[in-house]
Amino acid sequence: MTTTSKDSKDSNDSEDFRALDGLTEFYRDGLPQFVQADLDRGLDVLRARVASSRMRRPRWGLLRWSLVGVGVAFSTLVVLQVTSVLRRRSPEPPALAYQVEGGSVLKGGYLRESGHSGIKVLFNEGSEFSLAPGAHGWLRALDEKAAHVAIDSGMASFHVRQSNGRRWFVDVGPFLVTVKGTVFTASWDPLSQQFELVLRHGHVVVNGPLSAGDIDLQAGERLVVNLAKAETLITEEKTDEGVGEPGVAPAPYAATDPAQKSADVTIKRPLSAQATKPFPTAVAKTEESSRWSDELASGHWDRILDDVKRIGVEATLNKASSKDLAVLADVARYRRHPDLARAALLAERRRFPDSPGALDATFLLGRVEESREHGRAQAIVWYDEYLSRAPKGTLAAEALGRKMMLTGELEGRDQARPIAEEYLRRFPKGSYASSARALEIQSSTSAP
Amino acid sequence: MVLSTALRVLGSKSEAEDIAQDVFYRVWRSANTLREPDKLRSFVYSVAMRALVSELRCKRQQAWLHRNRLEPMGDLGCEMESRDLLRKFHALLERLRPRESLVFVLKRLDAMTVEEIAIVMGISESTVKRSLSRGSLRLAHWINADPGLAGLFRKEEWG
Numbered sequence: 335m336t337t338t339s340k341d342s343k344d345s346n347d348s349e350d351f352r353a354l355d356g357l358t359e360f361y362r363d364g365l366p367q368f369v370q371a372d373l374d375r376g377l378d379v380l381r382a383r384v385a386s387s388r389m390r391r392p393r394w395g396l397l398r399w400s401l402v403g404v405g406v407a408f409s410t411l412v413v414l415q416v417t418s419v420l421r422r423r424s425p426e427p428p429a430l431a432y433q434v435e436g437g438s439v440l441k442g443g444y445l446r447e448s449g450h451s452g453i454k455v456l457f458n459e460g461s462e463f464s465l466a467p468g469a470h471g472w473l474r475a476l477d478e479k480a481a482h483v484a485i486d487s488g489m490a491s492f493h494v495r496q497s498n499g500r501r502w503f504v505d506v507g508p509f510l511v512t513v514k515g516t517v518f519t520a521s522w523d524p525l526s527q528q529f530e531l532v533l534r535h536g537h538v539v540v541n542g543p544l545s546a547g548d549i550d551l552q553a554g555e556r557l558v559v560n561l562a563k564a565e566t567l568i569t570e571e572k573t574d575e576g577v578g579e580p581g582v583a584p585a586p587y588a589a590t591d592p593a594q595k596s597a598d599v600t601i602k603r604p605l606s607a608q609a610t611k612p613f614p615t616a617v618a619k620t621e622e623s624s625r626w627s628d629e630l631a632s633g634h635w636d637r638i639l640d641d642v643k644r645i646g647v648e649a650t651l652n653k654a655s656s657k658d659l660a661v662l663a664d665v666a667r668y669r670r671h672p673d674l675a676r677a678a679l680l681a682e683r684r685r686f687p688d689s690p691g692a693l694d695a696t697f698l699l700g701r702v703e704e705s706r707e708h709g710r711a712q713a714i715v716w717y718d719e720y721l722s723r724a725p726k727g728t729l730a731a732e733a734l735g736r737k738m739m740l741t742g743e744l745e746g747r748d749q750a751r752p753i754a755e756e757y758l759r760r761f762p763k764g765s766y767a768s769s770a771r772a773l774e775i776q777s778s779t780s781a782p
Numbered sequence: 783m784v785l786s787t788a789l790r791v792l793g794s795k796s797e798a799e800d801i802a803q804d805v806f807y808r809v810w811r812s813a814n815t816l817r818e819p820d821k822l823r824s825f826v827y828s829v830a831m832r833a834l835v836s837e838l839r840c841k842r843q844q845a846w847l848h849r850n851r852l853e854p855m856g857d858l859g860c861e862m863e864s865r866d867l868l869r870k871f872h873a874l875l876e877r878l879r880p881r882e883s884l885v886f887v888l889k890r891l892d893a894m895t896v897e898e899i900a901i902v903m904g905i906s907e908s909t910v911k912r913s914l915s916r917g918s919l920r921l922a923h924w925i926n927a928d929p930g931l932a933g934l935f936r937k938e939e940w941g
Contacts, residue, residue: 350923351918358871361790364868458814
């Protein structure tokens with residue numbers, strides 16, 4: 335297989351390279367492109383792995399960490415002696431680094447959006463914030479002791495992790511939000527002079543032109559201040575999904591999405607009464623993560639499929655827990671076994687009809703049908719069922735968006751237009767909003 | 783970007799998807815080590831390169847030990863004749879050393895510059911040039927040694 339010097343010399347001739355050039359070009363153009371469905375499926379896999387790895391608890395490290403702990407304890411004793419004279423000095427947190435998605439940072443820290451899908455800024459300490467499309471904001475100051483961000487207009491969602499005593503401040507219009515490590519959404523509309531903050535976890539202190547002074551907000555509260563009307567209102571926010579998982583950033587802007595707002599929650603509390611009712615916390619997950627969840631997170635999908643082969647498909651579908659059926663459906667989808675995925679999802683619906691998993695299964699059945707050659711019409715049926723059962727469900731925007739796209743493909747733009755209008759009315763900032771607007775425009779221009 | 787490169791190198795859509803998911807999962811896990819946001823593209827690509835080199839080495843070992851691995855190009859869904867030709871070229875790419883194969887794909891198929899390739903692969907520019915030259919010579923030699931392939935491309939004009 336070695337190439338001799340004579341061979342090399344001969345190959346340098348352009349005639350001999352012609353075949354290589356032709357074949358290279360054919361190979362480049364001949365390979366198929368990945369389509370949106372491939373990318374969607376890949377994103378699904380990533381989301382599942384990320385979510386599962388966040389939930390996973392380390393199991394292997396007990397012995398190892400015990401040994402490390404003994405070593406660290408011994409070292410600490412020694413180090414404490416040496417550093418006792420330096421105790422007055424507070425430890426400095428590491429430098430704050432960040433990366434920007436969907437835009438860039440201009441001179442002075444101004445965040446410029448490169449497209450129309452907002453900007454996301456991720457920090458090395460684990461904090462992150464997102465600017466909604468059209469929102470304007472900038473990084474005022476970032477150093478070892480504090481991070482200071484400003485939102486001039488529009489909406490932004492924050493997920494701030496407390497680390498090494500670094501303090502976070504957010505200017506939202508004329509208001510200053512002092513963050514204590516939390517997840518929240520804030521917005522400022524300069525035209526209506528309205529400030530709004532929805533706090534999902536932790537607590538923040540809001541300082542600004544408020545008649546009652548600083549406000550200490552607790553998790554689950556919404557603060558709305560309208561300077562033009564001189565109104566300040568704090569309400570308890572009850573949503574379908576509860577407070578959500580600690581440590582997981584909220585879906586950007588979901589809290590203020592009109593379709594996600596709770597309609598009948600307006601418990602006004604007086605500003606003087608800072609003590610608040612505890613917000614109902616999400617049901618704690620006491621269930622130990624199953625091995626399949628771990629395997630899913632580790633990417634060992636074939637081990638799960640091997641288990642199913644060993645146990646038998648029917649037995650698995652009849653005996654597996656709701657969670658394991660969901661894992662199996664995911665693995666089957668990722669490994670392109672639509673029949674198995676569909677069977678797992680149908681089993682989920684049949685055996686656990688009232689569980690949240692059954693609702694998700696309804697949506698996912700639509701996704702599975704989409705991956706089948708002639709399954710798009712059936713996918714619409716599943717999306718319709720999801721929307722009828724959970725019009726404000728967590729996947730409603732996605733279901734309506736997929737229905738709109740599939741209807742456009744199968745029945746034409748005119749049929750899809752009413753769905754696009756409904757989508758824009760309910761989810762004006764949803765991920766299918768651009769497609770919906772394009773459908774509206776195309777449909778209106780093609781009309782006689 | 784990562785997907786198409788992985789597809790060209792591995793010759794299988796599902797393997798390319800697996801690698802790409804692994805790459806982005808690794809990127810997500812190590813994102814906090816990234817100090818300079820401007821270098822995100824290089825960072826992602828360098829993670830991808832390491833994964834691809836590792837995968838290619840693994841495939842070479844498997845081929846040598848078992849010779850029973852899955853045949854590539856089985857999930858591309860193109861015409862049989864085209865698939866045969868793609869398979870032949872991919873088989874030649876697989877005969878190259880992993881580094882030569884990657885450099886060839888990045889330069890000739892992904893149209894990256896020598897400098898970019900050197901950065902993402904963590905090697906010097908001269909090593910890139912050397913690998914490209916050696917890889918191209920070997921490929922040309924093997925193609926020309928196959929009368930069917932060489933004849934096909936001498937008769938027809940491509941591009």
